[in-house]
Every structure is written in C-alpha cells, then in structure tokens.
Amino acid sequence: MSTEHKSLTGAQALLKGLEQQGVEYIFGIPGGVVIPIFDALVNSKIKFILTRHEQGATHMADGYARATGKTGVVIATSGPGATNTLTGIMTAHMDSIPLVILTGQAKRAVIGKDAFQEADIFGMSMPVVKHSYLVREINDIPRIIKEAFYIASTGRPGPVLVDLPSDVSSGVFTGTFDVPMDLKGYHKTSLPSKKDFINFAKAFKNSRKPLLLAGHGVIISKADKELKELALKLGAPVVNTLLGKGAFPETHVLSLGMLGMHGTAYANKALVSCDLVCSIGSRWDDRINGNNDEFCIGAKKLHIDIDPAEIGKIVKPDLSLIGDAREILQELLKYIEPAETKEWLKEVASYKKDFPLIYDIKKGLTVPLLVDEVFKLTKGKAIVVTDVGQHQMWTSQFYKCAAPDQWLSSGGAGTMGYGFPAAIGAQFGRPHSLVFCFSGDGGFQMTMSDLATAAIHKLPVKVIVNENKYLGMVRQWQELFFDNRKSGVDLRGNPDFVKIANAYGIKGISIKKPSEVKAKLQEAIKHKGPVVIHAHIIKEDNVFPMIPAGKSAHHMMH
DSSP states (O other), rough: OOSSSSSEEHHHHHHHHHHHTTTOEEOOOOOGOOOOOOHHHHHHOEEEEEOOHHHHHHHHHHHHHHHSSEEEEEEEEETTTTTTHHHHHHHHTTOOOEEEEEEOOGGGGTTTTTTTOOHHHHHHHGGGEEEEEEOOOGGHHHHHHHHHHHHHHHHSEEEEEEEEEEHHHHHHHHOOSSOOOOTTTTTOOOOOOOOHHHHHHHHHHHOOOOOEEEEEHHTTTHHHHHHHHHHHHHHHOOOSSTTTTSSSTTTTTEEEEEOOOOOHHHHHHHHHHEEEEESSSOOOOTTTOOOOOGGGOEEHHHHHHHGGTTTTTOOSSSSSSSSSSHHHHHHTTTOOOOOOHHHOOOOOOHHHHHHHHOGGGGGGGGGHHHHHHHHHHHOSSSEEEOOOOOHHHHHHHSSSSTTOOOOEEOOOSSSTOOHHHHHHHHHHHHTTTTTEEEHHHHHHHHHHHHHHHHTTOEEEEEEEEOOOEEEEEEEHHHHHHTTTTOSSOOOOTTTOOHHHHHHHEEEEEEEGGGGGHHHHHHHHHHHHHHHHEEEEOOSSSOOOBBOTTTOOOGGBBO
C-alpha cells in the first residue's frame, strides 16, 4: 500500500513519523513480525542499512549518533532479534547516546502467552533505556515517535525503545500527525541561582592550583568553546575523561590529556597536586576515581552536571551546578576572574617534561607506533573509533583529539565488538570524513561479519586489526596481579585477516615490522574503499601508566 492512499497502515504511519523527525538511516535486520514495516520502507525516503547482526546494527546507530549529534535508529524483529540489540542499547545507555530502537512484537492478543519469537523486550530493556514504549493503540504511533525522539535527544541523552506488536504495524491508522506530546514530569532543568554562580566563581578565584575535568557532557552539550574560554580566562590546565577527548584540544598547552587508570602520568600527578578540581559533564566514575577516600585529598571539589542523580553519587562536591554544561558555562563565565596560576602552570609543565608518553620503536611493531603514525598522517583530523582493550588505551594516549565528535569509544560498558560497526555508522553519518578504527583481534572477531556492510556500500573506513593473539588487557592484569597465570586469553586459531577481508571483496594490507608502517598506512588512506590492515604487533606488551583497580592516582605505575 502506498502512503499516497488516504488510509495508512500503522507501519506507514510509523515511517511518516520517522521522516518528520528527519531520520536519514535505519540500521537493522528484518524478521516475520516487522515485515509490514519493511514493506512501508519500500516507499520511504529513509535509507535502510541491512547489517549482519542486530548488535552490530545498534553499534552502527550509536556510531552514527556520536559522529553527527543526531539520534540513531535501529530496527529488529521480535524475540532473538530484539534481544540481540541489548548489548548495543546498554553501550549507548552507559555513554548517554541518543538512540531509538524499534522492535517487533507478537500480536497484542497473544502477548504473555509464549507466542513464537515472543520476548518481553520492554521488561528486559528497562534497566538500560531512558524510556520504553509498548504500542497498544495504532493511532498513538505519531505521538509516541515524537516523544521517543524528544526523550532520547534532550536532557541527558539515551536510548528509547519502541516495541510494536505486528497487528499494530499492519492495522489501519485513522489518527492525525499533528498531536501534542504527553510527557508529565519530564521537563527541562532551570538554571541555578545567581548566588550559586557567584560561589562557584569565588572558589575559582581563591584557588591557586585549579584543574578542570572535561567529561562527555561537554561534548554532548557542545560546550567546547565555553570550556576553552573558561580555561583561558582562569589560566587552568584541563584533563579529560576517555569520552571527553576533544572537549578541549589535546594539542593545547593547557591540556594534560586523559586522566585515570591509563591516563597520562602528568594528568594524574596534576590530579594529586591540585587544590580544586571542577568536573564538567563527568560522573567521577571508577576509571578516574578508583578510591574515593584518596581522591584529591584536601582539594575543593566542584561538579557541573545535567543529571541531578550524579551529584553526590560518588563524590560529594563542595559546590555543584545542575544543568546543561553549555548553558551553565555561559552563565558562569560572567562571574569568572583570572586566577593566580603562574606557579601552578610551571608545575604541570614540569610534569609533562618529566613524565612524557613514549614508546620504544626497537621493541618491534606496537600499537603506540601505529597510532602515532596515523596521527601524523591524518594531522590529527580523522574520526577515530576504537574497540575495547589495550589498543583502546594506547589510542586514547597517542591520538590527540583537537575537536569534539572526533572520538568514538565504548566507555561505561567497555563493549568488545563495538569499534568496527560504530566506525561504519560514523562513516555513514560523515561520508566525507576519514574514519580510522583501531581494533584488537579479540573484539574485531565479535562483529567482523559486517565487513559485508562496508563492502556493499563501498565505505572508505580503515580498520587496523592489532593482532597479538591474546585478549591483551586480561593478559596484562593476569601478569601484573595474578602472578602471570594466564587463563583463557590465548587466541590461537585467529584467521588471516587479509584473507578474511579479501573474501568480502575488501582490500587487505599486512604490516609486520616498523619500517613498513608509514608506506602501508599511506596506501590504505589513498584507497577509496574499505581497508582492513592486519597489524602483527608484538605478542606481549603492557599499557602504562596504570593505576591498579581500586587504587587512587597516588598508586600509579609508570
């Protein structure tokens, strides 16, 4: 049935609602109960991207959302199709990524009766979504879609699930699209009082060693310009979380890079020495604050966050401001005066000089060498996507991001298999950008079937598969904290990743020694289509600096 007919199906109403939201792509896989939706897609302006796994589809939508700032959209059928999205939904939830997940469901009359491919995805998803809907009335579709996108993209963003019974999708829609949202209790937070801003400004004025901590919230709220203005006005150094990379230019003299478990030594030393730390859009998580009792002892702690639930959840701040980071900083800047930080800046400069990030090219082919060369060849302007593990930490250390929306990585969930499909999503969202994905041999094999998606759409994404034949981060922990008793980390049986790429019709390049790195990376960059780079890195290498789990920056190993 065409959408030109006066009467629409629920599925056609759904697609019209999605079009009104400006949806460009939907990622996913069809199945029995969503066939009416796929039938409606035939006549839609929205492009459907067929993936090879629903988890990969959700990561693609996630990567698209992070790279563009738009809401990503996923569709999956009922039962196992829907449950396969849960890992991707959790990943987005932990990192505050706006997604709308459309899942098929059994007919309304048989819900709860163990119908074929029935699963309570509404209930299963509840802990990892911002909101969920089970659509029971066909005419509610336009309102629910409008609400889902609003909820997903406003305030602290996150995933919203819309579960659609098959008879809702195939039924007749007789409603209207000009409908108001009905969101009682969901409202925008108002700005704090003038007194709160004045107290914040006084705390900065009285500080001699202020440190700004930039989290993902700075990027989400597009507050990077305001953060830079604050840092320059105060004369304060800036550290960033893993997901805060690019919130403040890491190439700037005031940047100390990433702090935390595998952050730079100079960022962690500044954290120990500061007399005031102000977190902006960061939740003080356990990867930057392994031991709350030893965290910034004696320092005044300030917290800016859009989510009231984060205030005092881990760190009890001396002062806090609740609201959108950009709006808060814009107002706060009116009251800020330069701080006396000349000696403090000399101190942190000495940390940079005495504890630089380095790697030894004589060791052989290493991830830091590869990342550093990619950084030089791309002049720090690529969209960089990582999977999870040692390579993720090395990439965060050696690829310095100068702009927001440039760094994509699974932070809170630490999801292996995230990197490659997220890079595909980012490439769809920003087709003219150079996208580099750094992955490990473990994580890449979890979602590498979407090489087909990259090949079919001729996406020029470049994937470096760092193969050391280990689950490297687990092996590192076993070496350092379990007397090197290796268990369950040996990846013998890995394929030849060049041949895997070739089997999908994709160019494959093998790098085995440092002398080959520059030329082969240049070859990959020049190639117009996707490229898989099989990097045979040294077998055992550890990521340092490192703060052991449950410890504070005082116990940093470097």
